[in-house]
Amino acid sequence: MGRLVLGGQPVTLRAAPHGNRGALAFVARANGRHYFNPTLVARAGDPVRIVLANGMDEPTIAHWHGLTIDTANDGNGDVLVAPGSTFDYAFTVRNRAGLYWYHPHPHGATAAQAYRGLFGLLAVEDDEERALRRALQIAPGDAEIPLVLHDRRGAAPLRYSPSDEDVLHGWYGDEILVNSTPRPFLDVTTRRYRFRVLNASNARIFRLGFGRDNGTAMPFLLIGTDGGLLEEPLATSELFLAPAERADLLVNFTGLPVGGLVHLESRAFDPMHAEVQPRRDGESDAAPGKGHTHAAPSSGGAAGGSDGGAFAMLQFRIRGRAERQPPLPARLSAPVALPLTGGDDRPLRLSFAKGRWRINDRVYDMNTTPIVVARATVETWLIRNYHSSMPHAMHLHGFQFRVVERETSPDQLSPLVVDARGRLATDLGWKDTVLVWPGESVRIAIDFSHPFAGDQIYLFHCHNLEHEDGGMMLRVKVA
Ligand code: C2O
Ligand code: CU
Ligand code: CU
Numbered sequence: 001m002g003r004l005v006l007g008g009q010p011v012t013l014r015a016a017p018h019g020n021r022g023a024l025a026f027v028a029r030a031n032g033r034h035y036f037n038p039t040l041v042a043r044a045g046d047p048v049r050i051v052l053a054n055g056m057d058e059p060t061i062a063h064w065h066g067l068t069i070d071t072a073n074d075g076n077g078d079v080l081v082a083p084g085s086t087f088d089y090a091f092t093v094r095n096r097a098g099l100y101w102y103h104p105h106p107h108g109a110t111a112a113q114a115y116r117g118l119f120g121l122l123a124v125e126d127d128e129e130r131a132l133r134r135a136l137q138i139a140p141g142d143a144e145i146p147l148v149l150h151d152r153r154g155a156a157p158l159r160y161s162p163s164d165e166d167v168l169h170g171w172y173g174d175e176i177l178v179n180s181t182p183r184p185f186l187d188v189t190t191r192r193y194r195f196r197v198l199n200a201s202n203a204r205i206f207r208l209g210f211g212r213d214n215g216t217a218m219p220f221l222l223i224g225t226d227g228g229l230l231e232e233p234l235a236t237s238e239l240f241l242a243p244a245e246r247a248d249l250l251v252n253f254t255g256l257p258v259g260g261l262v263h264l265e266s267r268a269f270d271p272m273h274a275e276v277q278p279r280r281d282g283e284s285d286a287a288p289g290k291g292h293t294h295a296a297p298s299s300g301g302a303a304g305g306s307d308g309g310a311f312a313m314l315q316f317r318i319r320g321r322a323e324r325q326p327p328l329p330a331r332l333s334a335p336v337a338l339p340l341t342g343g344d345d346r347p348l349r350l351s352f353a354k355g356r357w358r359i360n361d362r363v364y365d366m367n368t369t370p371i372v373v374a375r376a377t378v379e380t381w382l383i384r385n386y387h388s389s390m391p392h393a394m395h396l397h398g399f400q401f402r403v404v405e406r407e408t409s410p411d412q413l414s415p416l417v418v419d420a421r422g423r424l425a426t427d428l429g430w431k432d433t434v435l436v437w438p439g440e441s442v443r444i445a446i447d448f449s450h451p452f453a454g455d456q457i458y459l460f461h462c463h464n465l466e467h468e469d470g471g472m473m474l475r476v477k478v479a
Contacts, residue, residue, distance in 0.1 A: 001035075001036070001037055001038065001039050001120070001121070001146070001148075001179060001180075002033075002035045002036075002038050002039065003038070003039045003041050003123070003140060003141065004028055004030055004031075004035050004038035004039065004040055004041065005041045005042075006040055006041060006042045006046065006048055007046070008046055008047055008048075008049075009030075009049075010049040010050070010051065011028055011030060011040070011049070011050050011051070012028060012029070012050070012051040012052075012053055012086075013026040013027070013028050013038075013050055013051070013052050013053070013062065014026065014027045014028070014052075014053040014054075014055045015027075015052065015053070015054055015055060015056055015060050015062070015104070015113075015118060016055030016056060017055075017056065018036060018117065020157075021157040021158060022116060022157040022158035022159065023116055023117045023158055024056065024113060024116040024117050024118040025037050025117055025118060026038070026062070026102075026118060026119075026120055027055075037117070037118075037119060037120035038120055039120060039121040039122070039123055039146060040102070040120065040121070040122045040123070041122075041123045041125065042093045042122065042123075042124055042125070043093065043124070043125050043126065044093055044094075044095065044096060044097060044124055044125070044126040045092065045093060045094075046092070046093045047090070047091075047092055047093075048089065048090070048091055048092070048093060049088070049089065049090050050062075050088075050089040051086050051087070051088055051089075052081055052086060052087045052088075052089065053081075053085075053086045054081040054082065054083050054084065054085055054086070054087075055083075055084075056083060056113075057083050058083065058106075058109065058113075059080040059081060059082055059083065059106050059109075060080065060081055060104045060106050060109070060113060060118075061075045061076075061077055061079060061080050061081055061087065061104065061105050061106055062075045062089075062102050062103070062104060062105070063075035063076065063077075063102065063103060063104070063105035063397070064089075064091075064100065064102050064122065065100055065101045065102065065103060065244060065395075065397075065432065066095065066098065066100035066101070066122075066226055066227065066400065066432045067091075067093070067094070067095055067100055067122075067398075068094040068095055068398060068399065068400070068450065069091050069094075069398060070091065070450075070452040070456055071452075071456045071457045071458070073089050073090065073091040074397055074398060074458065075089075075102075075105050076105060076397060076457065076458070076459050077105045077106055077107040077110075077366075077459075078366065078457070080106050093124055094451070095124050095227070095228070095400070096124065096126055096128070096227065096228045096229075096333075096430075097123075097124050097125050097126040097128055097129035097228050097229065098123075098124055098224065098226065098227050098228030098229070098246075098430070099121060099122075099123055099146065099196045099198065099224075099246045099248065100121070100122040100123075100124060100246075101119060101120065101121050101122055101198055101200070101244075101246075102119065102120055102121075102122055103118065103119035103120075103200075104118050104119075107364065107366070107469065107473075108469050109469070110465055110468055110469055111160070111162075111171065111202050111465035111466050111468070111469045112160040114200070114202060114465055115158070115160045115171060115202050115465070116158050116160065117158070117180070119148075119200055121146055121148065121198065123140075123146075123196075124228075128228075128229055128332065128333045128334070129228075129229070131329075132223075132229065132329065132332060135326060135328075135329045136192060136194065136250075136325075136326060136328070136329075137325075137326055138192070138193075138194050143191060143192065143193045143194060144193070144194040144196070145186070145193065145194070145195055145196070146179070146195075146196045146197075146198070147178055147179065147195050147196065147197045147198070147264070147314065148178070148179050148180070148197075148198045148200050149176065149177070149178055149197065149198065149199050149200065149201065149206060149241075149313065150173075150176075150177055150199070150200040150201045150202075150204075151172060151173025151174070151175060151176050151177065151201050151202075151204050152173040152174075152175045152176075152177055152182075153171070153172070153173040153174055153175075154174065154175075162466060166466060167466050167470055168466075169203065169273050169306070169307075169390065169466075170202055170203020170204070170307075170464045170465070170466045170467065171202045171203055171465070171466055172201075172202075172203055172204055172306050172307060173201070173204070176266075176311060176313050178264070178313050178314045183312075183313075183315075184314055184315070185314070185315040185316070185317055186314065186315070186316050186317070187316075187317050187319040188253055188262075188316045188317065188318055188319065189253070189318070189319060189320040189321060189322040190253050190254050190255065190256055190258070190318060190320070190321050190322045191252075191253060191254060191322035191323075191325055192250055192251070192252045192253075192254065192325045193250070193251050193252075193253065194223075194248070194249065194250055195248075195249045195250075195251060195264075196224075196246065196247075196248050196249075197241060197246060197247045197248075197249060198244075198245075198246050199241045199242060199243050199244065199245055199246075200243075200244075201243050202243065202464065202465040202466060203243060203307070203464045203465065203466060204243070204307055205240060205241070205242050205243070205269075205271070205307055205308075205391060205393075205435065206240070206241045206266040207238055207239075207240055207266050207267045207268070207269045207308075208238060208239055208240075208241050208247070208264070208265075208266060209237055209238035209239075209264075209265055209266075209267055210251055210262055210263065210264055210265070211262065211263045211265050211312075212256070212260070212261070212262055213260060213261040213262070213263075217237050217238070218237075218251070218262060219235055219236065219237045220235075220236065220237070220249050220250060220251045220252075221233040221234065221235055221236075221249065221250040221251075221328075222234045222236055222239065222247060222248070222249060222425050222426065223248045223249065223250055223332055224246075224247070224248025224332075224429060225245075225246065225247065225248070225426055225428075225429030225430060225431055226245060226246050226400065226429070226430060226431045226432045226433060227400035227429060227430025227431060227432060228333065228429070228430055229248065229332040229333040229429070230332055230333065230428060230429045231331065231332060231333055231334075231335050232330060232331060232332055233250065233328060233332060234418070234425045234428065236416070236425045238267060238416070239416065239424070239425060239426050240269075240413075240416075240424075240426070240435060241426075242391065242393035242433065242435035242463070243393050243433075243463045243464055243465070244393060244395055244432075244433040244463040245393065245426070245431075245433050245435070247426060250328075252325065253316070253318055254322070254325055256318050257318065258318050258319065258320060258321060259318065260318045261315055261316065261317060261318070262315075262316040262318070263312040263313070263314065263315055263316070264312070264313050264314040264316070265310070265311065265312045265313060266309070266310065266311055266313060267310050268308060268309060268310040269308045269412055270308060270410070270412055271306060271307035271308035271390070271391070272389075272390055272391060272410060272437060272438045273306070273307070273390045274387065274388055274389065274390060274438050338378060338402050338445050338447060339378055339447070340378060340380070340404075340445060341377065341378045341379075341380075343377075343379065343380070345380045345381065345382035345443065346371070346379055346380070346381045346382065347360070347381075347382050347384065348360060348381055348382065348383045348384070348394075348460075349361070349384050349386070350383065350384065350385040350386065350389060350392050350394075350436060350462075350472075351386050351389070352386070352388075352389060356470055356471055356472075357392070357462065357467045357470060357471070357472040358471075358472065359460070359461075359462075359472060359473070359474050360474070362474060363470075363471030363472070363473075364461075364471040364472070364473040364474065364475075365475075366475070368475065369457065369474075369475040369476070369477045370474050370475065371460065371474055371475070371476040371477070372476075372477045372479060373448045373476060373477065373478050373479070374448070374478075374479065375448055375449065375450065375478050375479060376448060376449045377448050378445060378446065378447045378448070379445070379446050379448060380404060380443055380444065380445050380446075381443070381444050381445075381446065382441060382442075382443050383434070383436050383441065383442045383443075383444065384436075384440075384441045385436045385437060385438055385439065385440050385441075386438065386439070387438055387439040388438070389438040389439075390438060391435055391436065391437045391438065392435070392436050392462045392464065392467065392472070393433050393434070393435050393436075393462060393463040393464060394433065394434055394435075394436055394442075394460070394461070394462060394463070395432055395433040395460070395461055395462070395463045396432060396446065396458065396459075396460045396476070397432075397458040397459045397460070397476075398450070398456065398458040398478075399432070399446050399447070399448065399450075399458070400430040400431065400432055401430070401431055401432070401434075401444045401445060401446040401447075402430065402431070402444065402445045403423055403427035403428075403431060403434055403442060403443070403444055404421065404443040404444060404445050405421040405422060405423065405441075405442070405443040406421065406422035406423055406424070406427070406440060406441070406442050406443075407422055407440070407441040407442075407443075408439055408440055408441060409422055409437060409439075409440045410437050410438065410439060410440065413437065431444070433463055448478050450478060455477055455478065455479045456477070456478045457475055457476070457477055457478075458475070458476045458477075458478065459473055459474070459475060459476065460473065460474050460476050461473030461474070
């Protein structure tokens with residue numbers, strides 16, 4: 001990883017094989033060293049110039065997940081970079097501070113390339129971000145640490161060869177990596193740490209929490225979501241993190257005994273893979289009552305082949321005492337109100353038919369644009385997931401949105417609900433990806449204002465990468 005401060009300077013990212021075990025990485029050369037999947041650091045308002053060089057033997061393109069960006073720079077897969085060729089990105093960082101990321105987006109091959117490790121973080125910084133670091137006396141690389149979670153199947157070499165079952169539910173690994181390392185540990189002192197977590201898995205959902213060695217759960221603070229800092233810190237003891245979602249956390253080890261252990265863990269949950277099994281004749285349709293639910297593996301250490309198991313991911317070893325911690329600021333960021341128009345909801349139904357996951361009964365077609373939105377309007381989208389379905393992590397390119405309401409959520413979300421609209425702590429900030437559970441309706445509000453000349457095309461899709469590659473994706477025109 002390593003932080004590569006862009007500072008307006010052009011950088012070449014070369015997508016290339018990494019090592020001899022089938023892994024891929026974005027490689028940059030800067031400041032006299034090599035960076036593999038660098039964390040690109042930019043200030044809000046900075047111009048960015050990146051050359052993507054394809055050093056692989058298949059086409060690719062990089063997408064800037066979470067950024068407010070024009071279609072030409074979005075990397076949505078309409079334009080691909082052939083092996084040996086390059087693509088020039090030139091854009092301005094228009095987002096507030098937050099942890100964004102970049103990953104490949106060649107339709108049909110996104111899952112394979114991402115699974116092999118081709119992705120990195122993009123940290124945007126601004127005045128609010130700097131004020132927070134000053135107030136907490138934390139610095140990146142010191143008490144502020146990014147944690148990129150993803151899973152891997154079997155031992156190296158990395159082979160991506162999904163079965164019908166994997167295409168249906170997603171590709172789950174049996175080993176969890178944190179910052180590319182299996183079962184890592186981190187020496188900490190009795191102070192406050194900021195962990196900025198990305199779920200970079202193809203399909204796995206984490207039910208994240210911190211557990212002490214005496215078996216008790218350790219509460220923590222949620223301070224930010226996909227699109228940056230919350231207005232104020234929210235105390236919680238766990239949260240769900242779906243593929244592509246980010247969570248900015250403060251964990252305070254003050255008061256714990258030196259020599260003690262804390263684990264970042266994923267707790268057992270019902271993965272609700274409740275759709276029908278694919279039939280051999282390929283004629284599988286979602287049918288209520290015919291679903292099956294996987295029992296959550298009871299735990300241990302292994303993640304198991306499917307979702308919902310309990311396991312520890314990262315061990316914190318408390319190695320020393322730290323000084324008294326500065327007080328937490330009550331406000332993290334200035335509130336931003338989203339002007340609701342009171343117009344009709346745009347309905348989006350997530351379903352499964354004829355062997356494929358669909359949005360409004362459609363699958364992706366690069367020549368069809370089923371959603372057309374008028375520029376500068378605020379729309380509310382009502383995303384409804386069938387009962388006989390599975391959770392889908394719905395992502396919109398180009399815009400950060402707000403979660404307005406959750407209805408008919410599954411029971412396992414009840415302990416996490418924080419307000420009368422059924423929302424969770426993770427719903428209270430800016431989002432670009434929202435997890436929609438079976439049977440659930442999630443209403444989101446999106447301001448389609450953008451500063452770009454002409455019509456722009458974006459994508460709305462499930463970030464379970466097997467579902468995305470399978471066509472659970474629609475084009476959105478903002479005209
Ligand atoms: Cu992170 Cu179209 O995706
Ligand atoms: Cu995206
Ligand atoms: Cu999905």
